[in-house]
Amino acid sequence: MDCILAQEEKMKSRYKAVLAGLFLAGIGGAVLFHGRAATAAEPSKVPFTFVTVDANVHVPGAASTMVVGINNRGDMVGSYNFIPGAGAFGLPAGFLGKGFVLYKDGTFKTIDGPGPVNPAGCNPLQGSFANCYYIEARGINDRGDVVGAYSQDVLNPQGGLFRAFYQQAGGQFTSYLFPGHTNSIFQRITDSGVIYGCFHDEGIDNSSQESMHAVIHLLRPDGNIQIITFKPEGSTMNVGGDPGAARYAGVWFDFAAQRHRAYIFKGDNRLNFDMPGSNMTQAWDMNADGDVVGVWGNNPDPVVIDGIPFHGYLRERSGNFIAIDYPGSIDTHVFGINASGDIVGSYVDHSFNIHGFVARPGDRRAEMIRSARPAIVNASFGGPRAGKDAAASVLVAMMPIIPKDKPLLAPAQTPACHQIRRK
Numbered sequence: 523m524d525c526i527l528a529q530e531e532k533m534k535s536r537y538k539a540v541l542a543g544l545f546l547a548g549i550g551g552a553v554l555f556h557g558r559a560a561t562a563a564e565p566s567k568v569p570f571t572f573v574t575v576d577a578n579v580h581v582p583g584a585a586s587t588m589v590v591g592i593n594n595r596g597d598m599v600g601s602y603n604f605i606p607g608a609g610a611f612g613l614p615a616g617f618l619g620k621g622f623v624l625y626k627d628g629t630f631k632t633i634d635g636p637g638p639v640n641p642a643g644c645n646p647l648q649g650s651f652a653n654c655y656y657i658e659a660r661g662i663n664d665r666g667d668v669v670g671a672y673s674q675d676v677l678n679p680q681g682g683l684f685r686a687f688y689q690q691a692g693g694q695f696t697s698y699l700f701p702g703h704t705n706s707i708f709q710r711i712t713d714s715g716v717i718y719g720c721f722h723d724e725g726i727d728n729s730s731q732e733s734m735h736a737v738i739h740l741l742r743p744d745g746n747i748q749i750i751t752f753k754p755e756g757s758t759m760n761v762g763g764d765p766g767a768a769r770y771a772g773v774w775f776d777f778a779a780q781r782h783r784a785y786i787f788k789g790d791n792r793l794n795f796d797m798p799g800s801n802m803t804q805a806w807d808m809n810a811d812g813d814v815v816g817v818w819g820n821n822p823d824p825v826v827i828d829g830i831p832f833h834g835y836l837r838e839r840s841g842n843f844i845a846i847d848y849p850g851s852i853d854t855h856v857f858g859i860n861a862s863g864d865i866v867g868s869y870v871d872h873s874f875n876i877h878g879f880v881a882r883p884g885d886r887r888a889e890m891i892r893s894a895r896p897a898i899v900n901a902s903f904g905g906p907r908a909g910k911d912a913a914a915s916v917l918v919a920m921m922p923i924i925p926k927d928k929p930l931l932a933p934a935q936t937p938a939c940h941q942i943r944r945k
Contacts, residue, residue: 698747831853
């Protein structure tokens with residue numbers, strides 16, 4: 523369910539060819555509305571303000587950035603690597619990368635994790651993908667506790683051998699594996715210590731993912747992890763929700779409909795939903811107010827073009843949908859949302875470089891630029907360029923409200939870059 527890599531053999535050949543070329547070239551909310559229905563004949567639009575977040579402001583040479591989570595304070599987490607043009611061959615920023623925290627005050631901290639066990643074994647230019655390292659910080663609460671996932675052999679056929687991790691407020695990096703299983707992922711952590719995520723055993727991109735189960739953990743004050751509950755239903759993953767785990771969202775594969783869909787649980791009541799006009803829908807986060815963000819697709823076969831283009835969405839708590847695409851991008855993923863309506867994610871530009879971004883509903887240019895939000899502006903325009911370039915680089919674009927009755931497309935042939943099949 524967790525879309526990491528697509529078609530290993532194709533990725534290897536494209537990675538080798540594109541990266542070799544690069545080396546030869548010397549490149550070493552707040553709620554918007556409630557109860558207002560969009561009409562099918564003339565969908566309305568709402569403004570969003572966007573700012574790019576690139577790690578290279580803080581880490582010279584960083585070439586790809588993905589922002590995956592944001593807390594209510596405005597601190598952001600994600601990953602970065604040093605691979606230019608990674609979007610051309612479907613490599614997320616966590617591949618051969620590092621995790622990070624970008625605090626609201628502008629402080630940037632790298633999360634290395636344990637690192638690769640055999641760095642020499644992973645040499646994509648030589649066609650070797652053994653022991654390739656992957657790390658991604660995915661969630662941060664207002665206390666500063668960070669959660670995520672890493673792998674020291676991301677192409678391992680047993681699902682990549684992912685380990686969840688947690689790091690309490692700048693403390694020790696600690697790994698975690700759900701007992702009796704080969705992969706664990708921590709997606710979000712709330713201020714109460716509730717952690718949303720999943721465990722699985724099968725391959726990310728070459729199986730039915732029936733072994734993936736949504737799970738809720740608790741990070742206790744003593745630093746130990748407690749299992750609260752997990753779903754016996756396969757192909758599920760919890761992605762975010764409220765601090766008491768009374769309402770939360772997730773993603774699942776509907777075998778009857780043959781498509782990825784999203785769900786919201788409120789107590790024992792379950793609501794399944796799809797982005798109108800899509801062929802697949804993934805939820806990635808939900809804030810405590812019930813606003814859900816994620817990724818949707820309308821490409822018949824995402825694997826063929828390495829997942830591009832995908833689009834982001836916001837499902838407002840009243841059930842209205844807004845499609846979100848970073849202005850001028852060829853691919854947009856929306857990964858996180860906080861209580862203020864700040865939305866974070868990544869986009870691919872026309873040179874296939876991957877950038878992070880933060881967006882706010884409304885025309886918030888003045889707010890983004892003034893010193894009250896230094897971390898956001900300085901993330902892209904830090905140092906001497908901040909005052910000169912910020913105003914021109916904070917973008918406002920109209921995002922369409924999608925009619926709820928817009929028909930769904932036929933399911934993607936290989937939904938969400940997974941080769942879904944029955945065993």
